[in-house]
Amino acid sequence: MERIELLKSINNVFIDVLDNEDIQLTEKTSANDVEDWDSLNHIQLIVAIEKKFKIRFKSDEIRSWQNVGEMMDSIETKL
Secondary structure, eight states: OOHHHHHHHHHHHHHHHHTOTTOOOOTTOOGGGSTTOOHHHHHHHHHHHHHHHTOOOOHHHHHHOOSHHHHHHHHHHHO
16 A cells, blocks of 8 residues: 555544544644544544454553554554
């Protein structure tokens, strides 16, 4: 999967989970940049991404992410 396609897929997950059609993620986007991306929604986003891509993340991996780009790197290693 191309990186731009991956970003679009992740963006769609964020739109669905956070119920906000205006979300436009970039690789540099972090939780501070997205309204409603709090700790509870973070868990829901992770679960939705795992289901979408049929993958599983480790806790340490999730905690290490600073932005969407680092999340994408983890997804790419699992695809």
